[in-house]
Amino acid sequence: MKYCFGVDVGGTTVKMGLFSIDGNVLDKWEIPTHTENEGEAILPDIAAAIMKKTEERKILSEDIEGVGIGIPAPVDGEGVVQSTANLGWGYKAVKAELQALLGGMRVEAGNDANVAAMGEMWLGAGMGEKNIVMVTLGTGVGGGIVIDGRMLVGATGAGGEIGHMCVRRDEEETCGCGLHGCLEQYASATGIARLARKRLAANEDKSILRGTGMSAKDVFDAVKAGDSVAIQIAEEFGVYLGEAMANLAVIVNPAVIVIGGGVSKAGEVLLPYVEKPFRGKAFFANKDTRFVLAKLGNDAGICGAARLILS
Amino acid sequence: MKYCFGVDVGGTTVKMGLFSIDGNVLDKWEIPTHTENEGEAILPDIAAAIMKKTEERKILSEDIEGVGIGIPAPVDGEGVVQSTANLGWGYKAVKAELQALLGGMRVEAGNDANVAAMGEMWLGAGMGEKNIVMVTLGTGVGGGIVIDGRMLVGATGAGGEIGHMCVRRDEEETCGCGLHGCLEQYASATGIARLARKRLAANEDKSILRGTGMSAKDVFDAVKAGDSVAIQIAEEFGVYLGEAMANLAVIVNPAVIVIGGGVSKAGEVLLPYVEKPFRGKAFFANKDTRFVLAKLGNDAGICGAARLILS
CATH class of the missing domain: 3.30.420.40 (ATPase, nucleotide binding domain)
Structure with missing residues (x-):
């Protein structure tokens, strides 16, 4: 089985999900969003949570297709945000930084509202x-x-x-x-x-x-x-x-x-x-x-x- | 050199162009649009004009990347139109029909206004x-x-x-x-x-x-x-x-x-x-x-x- 992770960053909690690539939700959990110090811990916390889940479930890294992440801010085509209202971040290369934290794993980033639309298309009202x-x-x-x-x-x-x-x-x-x-x-x-x-x-x-x-x-x-x-x-x-x-x-x-x-x-x-x-x-x-x-x-x-x- | 053709179908004339894939216009010409009999000759005429130009210029078929065509009507993602105001066509699978007429060559079709925007992006004001x-x-x-x-x-x-x-x-x-x-x-x-x-x-x-x-x-x-x-x-x-x-x-x-x-x-x-x-x-x-x-x-x-x- 091939897997992917979905991450939804909010101002208070980060929602996380483990999916099979055919669209089954295998696990869902949350971690707190640490916005202090310009939100410097947010991406490392997310990476750690993904690593921990991967170990817990004994998932091989070659079976993970990647990690997608939704951010409450405009995210450009390169996965970069310029500023955020409630995460503490100014400029942040979300895609590149999270990818580095995950040892080069594929990462894709998007604005949370656009990402939600993708979700409804995949598994919801727009299926x-x-x-x-x-x-x-x-x-x-x-x-x-x-x-x-x-x-x-x-x-x-x-x-x-x-x-x-x-x-x-x-x-x-x-x-x-x-x-x-x-x-x-x-x-x-x-x-x-x-x-x-x-x-x-x-x-x-x-x-x-x-x-x-x-x-x-x-x-x-x-x-x-x-x-x-x-x-x-x-x-x-x-x-x-x-x-x-x-x-x-x-x-x-x-x-x-x-x-x-x-x-x-x-x-x-x-x-x-x-x-x-x-x-x-x-x-x-x-x-x-x-x-x-x-x-x-x-x-x-x-x-x-x-x-x-x-x- | 690799080539592609661009075709712009209008109610009176079909504009045609031969391009190098790096964006040079090598040739431009027009043929009449024969809208009689539900426009049945339009796509065959276009295919014949492309074949003729290919022979004239001694272009090898393996050097042609394909033919793009713009149509004055809505064209769906499969290259199909449902009706046209001024070509005589009702339902027409433009992409598939032209591809068949060209012996399987790659064909892409789009609405003329959308296609014009692509043109301005490639070689014009939106470069x-x-x-x-x-x-x-x-x-x-x-x-x-x-x-x-x-x-x-x-x-x-x-x-x-x-x-x-x-x-x-x-x-x-x-x-x-x-x-x-x-x-x-x-x-x-x-x-x-x-x-x-x-x-x-x-x-x-x-x-x-x-x-x-x-x-x-x-x-x-x-x-x-x-x-x-x-x-x-x-x-x-x-x-x-x-x-x-x-x-x-x-x-x-x-x-x-x-x-x-x-x-x-x-x-x-x-x-x-x-x-x-x-x-x-x-x-x-x-x-x-x-x-x-x-x-x-x-x-x-x-x-x-x-x-x-x-x-």
Whole structure:
């Protein structure tokens, strides 16, 4: 049997997985992310954990195809990051350094959102497809794009930053990135909560959302309960996201758009709100693009990272 | 010396080129496109022209690396088209059929706009880059996207249809594709002429454009002459195109955006009108994306088609 490792680096923990190259998860574990001293221990810790697992399982080094690693930052085509928000790293040649720590073993590195999309393509909601978009609706809106089975990395590793498509030119509030009207301002968990607060402040309509924290979860719970104000909020969210996906599809022509992240835990109820405006604005060649919920949850990162080794 | 052929199929003529694989154009010629009888002669004519050229130049078949071909229709990853607007073809397995006609020689096929982008990357305005976007401003707005040196083809061959990004949700006139507010309605030659007619009809301001045909060329000629109304039209065009390119760059993260097609013959005067709104709306990772005019003109197609063989 041939093996590969998938590593998903987060600000608090590093998720790790051992896979057979035919896609079976053989082991999963986590180690802490030591971000102190500019994160100098992170890659050595990862290398040590891989070596230890290899010994434990008595895996021969010639049976290991390599190690894939996902990083929460833009990663260029050479596996280099320029800076990170929460790992302590400035410039780091991730691929080359980890490869050296592992005695020359093959290493591939990618941005975590792109890597998650690879995971959903390999073992999740996009299985069997080679052209997929993954939108992650969390605190922000992340994106990963896979074209013909390969991550869309871009010139500086910033491909697929779907959350910063401009969907509203006249927005007055500023996005975290400094621009105005980014998709993230309407379709992230934070964005949905903002839409809810605004709509409830604008009138006195009865709603079970009043008195709640008006989180994205509260909104979709209220949608499920048939609350008409919540339904209007979901429709507003869906128009922003669905029309943005129509514009994205014109460029990428994906077979599947996978929706993941915390907001997607609302479940299937969410999809029609996005699909309807998408169909209304989709270019004819994209009328058949499917919308599906992500399947792998927190495992998308380790799966996709392992998949990098098979490209 | 090793050779490859580049073929650019149009509705009236087929442009053909013989290249050395290091990028020298050794010969260029054209043959008519015979679209009658569902275009049944097109591929045989191309194969015959290649065989004839090979004999004329006494090229050994083992020195030919292959033939690339660009088609004015979506072409999927297998080199298949489903229908064409102006060749007479319905479903056609272009790659397989031409390969059979050429005795098994390697053939690669692509959409003409994507292929032109490959050409500009190889021998034109994007030389040295691997991530480029090409926007062709002609009767419509065409687009070709190259990611990491490969065409963005998409699930059904409809990747890179930049002209049908929605840039104005409240547009009342209908685009040729049936949607409303497509980039093509404002940034094509036809679109610029429409902006001009509307602006001149809306007021009585003096302009040297009055009495002209108000073509895109008239508009940019008037811009060069300092005509203030023409400058307003160019600014309006530039906002639509520049902001659309900012949204596109968020997804694709290109090093260079190449502007080609008839409208680009206006020359360098055009670029600042697009760049300024781009910079205003660009995500920080794309602030350095360069705008350049296409260099290859009508040869982009044959160059890019030949380049397909070297991927």
